[in-house]
Amino acid sequence: MSADLNVVGQSVERSDGIGHVTGRTRFFGDRSFPGMLHLKMVRSPLDHARIIGIDLTDAERVSGFVRALTASDVPHNLYTILGLIGVEPEEEFVLAEDRVRFKGEAIVAIIAESEAAALEAVSKVHLDLEELPAVFDVEEALRPGAPIVTSWGNNTFMYEGHPCRRVRLGDVEAAFERADHIVEGVYNTSPIEQAPVETTGCIAVPEANGRYTVYTNTQALYFSLDNTAIILQVPGNRLHFVGGTVGGGFGGKVDVIVEPIATLAAMKTNRPVRFAYSRSEEMQVSSTRSAWRIYIKDGISRDGHIIARKVTSYADSGAYSRQTPYALTKHAANAAGPYAIPNVSIDAYCVYTNRQPTSAMRGFGVTMASFALEVQMDKIAERVGVDPWTIRFINAYRNGDMKPHRKLAEDATLIETMQAAAALVGHVLPDDLRAMTSAPRDAGPDGGRD
Amino acid sequence: MASRIVTFDLGGREVEVMVRPMTTLQSVLRNQLGFTATKDGCRQGGCGSCTVLVNGQPMLSCLLPVEDVAGQRVTTLESITPAEGLHPIQQAFLDAHASQCGYCTPGMVMVSKALLDHDPAPTDDAIRHALTGNICRCTGYRPIVTAVHSAAEAVHDAADAMRGSAGERAR
Numbered sequence: 001m002s003a004d005l006n007v008v009g010q011s012v013e014r015s016d017g018i019g020h021v022t023g024r025t026r027f028f029g030d031r032s033f034p035g036m037l038h039l040k041m042v043r044s045p046l047d048h049a050r051i052i053g054i055d056l057t058d059a060e061r062v063s064g065f066v067r068a069l070t071a072s073d074v075p076h077n078l079y080t081i082l083g084l085i086g087v088e089p090e091e092e093f094v095l096a097e098d099r100v101r102f103k104g105e106a107i108v109a110i111i112a113e114s115e116a117a118a119l120e121a122v123s124k125v126h127l128d129l130e131e132l133p134a135v136f137d138v139e140e141a142l143r144p145g146a147p148i149v150t151s152w153g154n155n156t157f158m159y160e161g162h163p164c165r166r167v168r169l170g171d172v173e174a175a176f177e178r179a180d181h182i183v184e185g186v187y188n189t190s191p192i193e194q195a196p197v198e199t200t201g202c203i204a205v206p207e208a209n210g211r212y213t214v215y216t217n218t219q220a221l222y223f224s225l226d227n228t229a230i231i232l233q234v235p236g237n238r239l240h241f242v243g244g245t246v247g248g249g250f251g252g253k254v255d256v257i258v259e260p261i262a263t264l265a266a267m268k269t270n271r272p273v274r275f276a277y278s279r280s281e282e283m284q285v286s287s288t289r290s291a292w293r294i295y296i297k298d299g300i301s302r303d304g305h306i307i308a309r310k311v312t313s314y315a316d317s318g319a320y321s322r323q324t325p326y327a328l329t330k331h332a333a334n335a336a337g338p339y340a341i342p343n344v345s346i347d348a349y350c351v352y353t354n355r356q357p358t359s360a361m362r363g364f365g366v367t368m369a370s371f372a373l374e375v376q377m378d379k380i381a382e383r384v385g386v387d388p389w390t391i392r393f394i395n396a397y398r399n400g401d402m403k404p405h406r407k408l409a410e411d412a413t414l415i416e417t418m419q420a421a422a423a424l425v426g427h428v429l430p431d432d433l434r435a436m437t438s439a440p441r442d443a444g445p446d447g448g449r450d
Numbered sequence: 451m452a453s454r455i456v457t458f459d460l461g462g463r464e465v466e467v468m469v470r471p472m473t474t475l476q477s478v479l480r481n482q483l484g485f486t487a488t489k490d491g492c493r494q495g496g497c498g499s500c501t502v503l504v505n506g507q508p509m510l511s512c513l514l515p516v517e518d519v520a521g522q523r524v525t526t527l528e529s530i531t532p533a534e535g536l537h538p539i540q541q542a543f544l545d546a547h548a549s550q551c552g553y554c555t556p557g558m559v560m561v562s563k564a565l566l567d568h569d570p571a572p573t574d575d576a577i578r579h580a581l582t583g584n585i586c587r588c589t590g591y592r593p594i595v596t597a598v599h600s601a602a603e604a605v606h607d608a609a610d611a612m613r614g615s616a617g618e619r620a621r
Binding site for chain 2: 016020021025032246
């Protein structure tokens with residue numbers, strides 16, 4: 001250990017450690033403010049419906065009711081979280097306008113003196129909805145005649161004019177022709193809720209100087225601030241976001257859902273407003289990890305080298321895309337796995353359905369690729385008749401290999417990692433695998449294979 | 451239904467609150483008394499973050515109508531935190547890095563307190579069993595188990611030292 005390192009190699013007390021063990025850490029929900037109001041949402045009970053009418057008469061009679069907000073109250077009601085990094089089009093509504101696209105979509109925000117009053121008023125809003133046919137499966141959503149979730153006529157997110165993210169290297173069809181084995185698989189994963197123990201929420205507080213302080217547990221403080229400024233059409237300097245104390249996130253708190261409407265409510269009432277998800281909202285409304293369907297077709301030579309890999313993936317984005325287009329791009333870049341394969345074709349679709357919107361969760365689309373690929377690798381090993389370690393070692397990419405998205409591998413460590421893993425679990429590798437390294441191989445036919 | 455007044459012992463002092471029927475102890479602690487160390491993760495008895503001790507037994511305050519603790523002794527994390535320094539269990543959690551986001555930590559510490567009060571030298575299984583109702587979604591369970599073990603040792607050592615010095619004084 002170098003002598004001039006003060007922190008590396010030392011055990012350092014966390015700056016928030018004492019706060020955590022004493023319960024003095026102030027999560028947003030531990031704050032309260034004089035005159036604080038509570039916001040609760042009227043949500044769609046249907047998966048897909050046209051909104052014919054909203055009747056607030058009974059809700060307004062509830063003791064403690066302060067006011068309701070509907071789509072027309074939101075200055076810029078249409079947004080997309082990733083608009084800040086140039087992703088188009090804006091496609092999600094802060095409050096639904098003429099149509100709801102998933103069960104749980106926000107339609108009316110109710111602001112009341114207490115949480116109980118807000119919930120009672122929510123229960124007394126009468127919605128007139130006309131149910132529409134809904135679609136819940138990624139491949140059904142792409143068939144002609146499927147119910148259309150988006151406003152642009154098909155159910156895919158468009159990547160530079162294409163309905164999928166595409167990666168191409170070499171010629172997979174030609175390589176399938178000369179392959180000794182073809183191994184195909186289809187892999188499905190479920191949506192997974194991040195389920196942080198602290199649910200999503202914030203408190204927006206009007207300040208005397210005309211600014212709004214927003215205490216939030218977002219994982220994306222400046223994304224939230226900037227999106228809120230756009231949605232509310234106010235300069236960013238009117239908003240002061242206080243965050244960083246997050247009771248678990250795991251990707252579940254990056255979606256900018258509670259802050260814009262809570263801040264609008266604070267503006268309209270000139271009082272502090274708290275908007276926090278219940279546990280059931282966290283489970284049933286907040287974004288999950290996408291469900292994926294991944295088809296893999298591999299061509300393999302007799303000695304176990306994968307010479308062609310074709311992957312067709314569908315991520316179920318749900319009704320709105322949120323961070324899924326980005327997750328899908330990362331997926332496409334990793335969908336051939338950490339293996340040197342000279343012929344690769346990847347088509348990855350971000351598909352809209354009438355399910356709960358999906359977004360970020362640990363691994364951003366790569367985790368699901370790894371699950372599918374590693375099960376596939378075991379199938380290949382079985383088919384070729386080599387052990388699962390060997391199949392990975394002989395296909396592992398090394399420095400200087402070309403990755404399918406045309407980036408040269410220059411930080412390859414798979415071989416060394418597997419060697420270390422084998423040692424940890426007490427698996428004795430044969431000498432040829434122990435002698436391998438990630439050092440560049442000599443160029444030769446079919447990607448310079450041994 | 452009319453509100454009523456409920457009195458109970460909170461960390462050694464008597465508190466009196468006016469509540470509607472079925473108001474939870476969690477809500478009274480957090481919203482009426484400002485005792486926010488008791489957390490609010492699910493309000494359905496699923497996560498353990500709201501755990502407090504009632505007469506020394508761990509209870510989920512989100513499912514407990516405050517009327518049920520009338521006249522009883524309630525202990526929260528605030529009650530066991532010394533004016534200076536930390537309780538041995540808190541110190542052990544700090545030293546073992548047994549908290550990540552920190553939201554489950556108060557509940558974990560309270561369950562550990564109840565366990566160690568009842569079983570000063572718990573086995574690994576006993577610790578794991580005691581913690582089964584408490585969810586850590588950062589999934590840092592192992593350091594938590596380690597922390598409870600070292601807290602048990604610390605409490606044991608402190609008791610030994612106390613007995614030792616008492617013995618010396620007696621001599």
